[in-house]
Amino acid sequence: MYRLHRASLIWHAVVWIALYIVTDSVGRAVSEAAGLEHSATAAALLVLAAVAVFYLHRHHRLQFYGVTPPAGSRWKPALYFVPLALMAVVQYGKGLDLSLDAVDVLLIVLLMTAVGFLEELIFRGFLYRAIRERSGVVRAVLISGITFGIGHIVNLLNGYTGTQQVLQIVLGIGIGVALALLFEMTGSILPGVVFHVLLNISGNLSVDDETRELYAASVIMVIAVAYAVWLWVRLRRGFGVQSSRLDGGVLEPEPADERRVVAVA
Numbered sequence: 001m002y003r004l005h006r007a008s009l010i011w012h013a014v015v016w017i018a019l020y021i022v023t024d025s026v027g028r029a030v031s032e033a034a035g036l037e038h039s040a041t042a043a044a045l046l047v048l049a050a051v052a053v054f055y056l057h058r059h060h061r062l063q064f065y066g067v068t069p070p071a072g073s074r075w076k077p078a079l080y081f082v083p084l085a086l087m088a089v090v091q092y093g094k095g096l097d098l099s100l101d102a103v104d105v106l107l108i109v110l111l112m113t114a115v116g117f118l119e120e121l122i123f124r125g126f127l128y129r130a131i132r133e134r135s136g137v138v139r140a141v142l143i144s145g146i147t148f149g150i151g152h153i154v155n156l157l158n159g160y161t162g163t164q165q166v167l168q169i170v171l172g173i174g175i176g177v178a179l180a181l182l183f184e185m186t187g188s189i190l191p192g193v194v195f196h197v198l199l200n201i202s203g204n205l206s207v208d209d210e211t212r213e214l215y216a217a218s219v220i221m222v223i224a225v226a227y228a229v230w231l232w233v234r235l236r237r238g239f240g241v242q243s244s245r246l247d248g249g250v251l252e253p254e255p256a257d258e259r260r261v262v263a264v265a
Contacts, residue, residue, distance in 0.1 A: 009130035038107040045114035065125035070186035077239040083227040087220045088198035094212040108204045116197030120189045123148045141180040149173030167217045174224040181231035185240045
């Protein structure tokens with residue numbers, strides 16, 4: 001895998017996306033066969049997350065892919081991540097799903113922790129970094145965000161209705177763009193990971209009602225778009241840690257043996 005990383009960051013990201021999808025699909029099939037929803041999926045994805053961290057640590061790529069806390073100086077221009085907190089709790093306005101028992105809740109928390117970390121690492125870490133190095137910030141933000149949103153089409157296999165699927169894709173794109181800009185500003189995927197985990201948990205612990213879901217999605221989308229605009233403006237004024245400007249500058253070099261300077265479009 002690391003040889004692929006050195007040869008092509010794009011294909012490295014694509015392989016990780018495929019690995020994630022396959023692991024998730026196999027986990028779902030095993031969970032269904034075992035008669036305990038989320039059980040095998042949570043276990044499989046937690047193992048994959050641990051493997052990913054070990055892989056990055058071994059090759060000294062944790063910081064390069066943002067698996068480190070953001071510097072304290074980045075909190076203020078990121079509005080102390082308050083918009084993320086607001087989006088994460090909106091879905092509780094739909095009401096809690098009281099049919100869930102303690103085991104259901106535990107499995108949801110475990111699964112969504114793995115999903116949140118892996119999706120942020122893959123889409124904001126691997127994919128965003130790969131596109132950014134080749135094509136610059138703007139294309140990286142748009143392509144990684146759109147890919148993240150469209151990727152939610154796989155939820156059709158999980159029984160989602162057409163309305164729910166459209167909401168997932170649109171929200172995925174909006175949130176994906178905002179989180180990509182946040183990574184560009186802070187150099188860390190961890191705020192996005194925490195948000196992603198909490199958002200997914202709230203979606204699974206709240207009642208399944210399409211009308212309420214539409215209202216919640218609308219509120220989340222408004223916040224996501226407003227936050228993305230704020231982050232973009234701040235980045236244009238040079239508040240990002242990965243480049244001094246969006247219309248020029250350089251990426252921070254990869255550590256150790258892979259130093260290279262890349263123009264930012």
